[in-house]
Amino acid sequence: MKLMLKIKIIPLVLLSMLLGSCNDWLDVEPVGVQTNKTFWQTKEEVEGVLMASYIQLRKSQDNMLMWGELRGDGLKFGPGFKNQSAEEIDRSNIRELEILPTNRYSDYAELYKGISYANHVIKLGPGAMDYDVTFTEPLMNSYLAEAVFLRSLYYFYLVRAFRDVPYVKEPYDTDELDYRVAKTSGDSILKDVLVDLKKYSTKCKPGYEVAWQTKGRATSWAFYALIADISLWVGDYDTAIEYCTKLESGSFELGEMEDWMEVYYPGNSKESIFELQYDHKDLDQRNKLMELAQSGDGILIISEHLNDLFLAIDLTDLDVRGYDWGYSNVDKKMWKYIGTKTNVMENGGFRRPSDESSPNFIFYRYAEIFFIKAEALIMKSEANIDQAFTLLDETIRKRAGYRKPIARPSNQADAIRLIVDERLKEFYGEGKSWFDILRVSRVDGVGVSYLKDCLLPHVPTNKRQIKNNDLNDVDSHYLPLHEKEIRAANGVLIQNPFYKKYTDNI
Template sequence: MKKNPILWLALGGVLLAGCKKDFLDLSPQATSSAANFFQTPSQIEQAVNGAYVPLRDLTNLEYWVYGEMRSDNTSFQYNNTDRGQESQREFVDEFLVSANSESVLSYWQGSYRGISRCNDVLGHVDAVAMTADKKNQYIGEAKFLRAWYYYNLVRQYGGVPLRLESVGSPAEAKSPGRATLDAVYTQIVADLTDAAAKLPTKAAYAAADAGRATKGAATALLASVYLTRKDYPNALTQLRAVRSAGYSLLSSYRSVFDPANKNNAESIFEVQYLGSQPAISSYFTYTFAPYTSGNLVTGDAATRNLNGASGWNIPTPELINAYETGDLRKDASLQLGYKDATGTFVAQPYVSKYNFGIVAPGRTDTDFPVLRYADVLLMQAEVLNEQGYAAGGEAFDLLNQVRRRAGLPDKTAAAVSSQAAFRDAVLQERRVELAFENQRWYDLVRTGRAVSVLNAQGVLEKARKTFLPASAYQVTTNNLLLPIPQYELTLDNLEQNPL
């Protein structure tokens, strides 16, 4: 279904699931038409649950391909026995992706699938009798998710069509064309502002609803949007609000990602997976394992030949060397290799941040972090510095809270003695603290460093991978936006990004 947009349009988001036990339990229970489906609070809740599904799908693939592999943090393990993924992932890493790429299209369509489901909720919820608190919660969840989908779209494609109404027929499906960048961001801010006003706090949810969007999540995402737009006063207001909401750093960095510790005190929003159910399990452990490692990295005896399904999001030597001596985050996040069946060490780095064992063959239970408190601390440190460098001030304290948890000494004004130097220190800290969490690409673009950093990275990649074409890693400002999928250009008469 994920690859068939026609089928999804026909279903209209109504093959949704019940939520008696847990809002992740999304097995279809009935087929209805939109005209008679949105009648009860339970049906609205099912529709809200359905709006989370594309988020889970995109996180399993497209988000890390475009949020991490396009950066200088990760690349790929070249597999000369399986070239089937070349256009989908290798070309992304090499900045050779085209408008006809399957992953460019699936990113776009998956995002709009989520937006469509949010619009269905928002278009019908007011007509259903329920308590004001429940109605506010459902509206808040839908607006948070819609803002998230648009936030990723606008950062990857630029101005995109703003679809804000529930679509009831094919005649209503055509968009008014690409909105301006400002218009898309204005809508994102409006959605998040309303979501933050309406959503419950994290503590107010019942245990079965853990992982739903919260007031804190909407506020933290709004802060990220303001930071991206360089609106530092508003970003600071939102960040201070998050910091007063009861979140805290865990003492152990590794435990933040442990599936036995989901939705912990540091977690503001994470994509929920359930390894006991095939359709809603995660599989990052397999994807990020070296394809040559068989089951030695995954620990899955039933999986012996990973081949083209693995060897992706491989840490670059530059990221590995970015960790300071003694940084506890390094061993928690990556491994420099693995031992083969004979006990011989194979020097092939891989991401281990999400490797906590399997639940069943091919399935893991690991969630994916989207917003966490450490990110908030570093965002606030950045904002304060952009508003004015203060030697040894609050920004230093925020930065050093993150460093202390990693086992590192404080940064001092003697070593970081200017606004520019502190800017570099925060970006470096974000790189290693948030490695493999799909943040690095956006940080490089937001800070205006993407073109220079990635061209320099390309020189290093070409020296290591002599098989790469000469046209690889020729990064210009045009590469900072993905091409609009050719399918959507033709279908919706959209204007292409500069190529």
């Protein structure tokens, strides 16, 4: 019996050994790349993926900028805009509210790549500590915090543009996770994002040893700014004010009026909190932003509305952000991205050197903190109007060159509209205008009519009536999901109801 058992077992053991070694022989590792098996073993790898998430911000910049500006009020298409290429047609369709699910600006794939890289770092990065002894816990926490910051920033943009989107916090390193994810409401996404941000804000470094990194990578200050901004968006005004106040303990300051242009050239100024870094001269990283501002006769230039806002100032006053300073009075190009000094008229202006087509894209600078705080104060109570405008008078407007305080509006709605106008003068071309309009359109007394006043002038006259009706539907304020997403998700992703009519046919 024993012998029989041996006779039976031995071939089985031999066979399994044979198959086992065959299996090893059949594992052929690819050349020149790393696989799941060998990756996530050094801190450099963790940081490398983290950097990819920053690079994705660059690739998302066009989306982020256009989402904020095309339907906004500060810029319009210049003579350089020929409305010929598919890209340009998509842009003008967004501006004229002819938004189809095939429009490239409803494609959010680049942002989700950035989210995916961040998710990889958050989930898989800590594992590298088992292999790399030099990878310390504080360093890991700092990387985690940066990844959380980036993911939050991406989602904040997605929610503002689409409202409800798939909320993914896991990396797809294997196909075991279902990649068909339904939408989550924008409100609950931001709620969760705020929890994460608050948790990690203390783990992030306040600064880096290398100068550009302190402005170009997430810091605890960038966390505060983002928390304040999101809080303002979701209507948590106390938190917004709280985090604005935290930033006052940093070393940020608005410069002098004469130094205003330094915010853009050379960038990474004293008031900068977080900006996307480019370097043309040494590293050949150009920013398309400059091309947009100056290519041909300018693709995006200052709108009449913004020009009028600047023209409306008292003759005895001055605004460095306005014509002949922040933009050129002749061709209405955004000088902030083209020039090096404020006065454009001197010797035909000081242009950026030809090897510095690399203005940074600024996400947060100190100036915005005052606006957030002022708006939150007003939203909390009409009684705070004077306090809020005093804050702006002493900071933003003083730096811009105004000598007289602004006239105090009498009610909350007027105050909010005034804030938005002031914000437009400060942040035109920085991708914020439409989000401001959308945010305040929810305020009583401002309402959708304010949003319509801003949008309908962009629409050809024969279509204004239809679009006027459309805009009553809040769903129309958000972009449709791209049709390829709807297709690929096979019924799991539901199109924004306003755009249903375009999606049914596939």
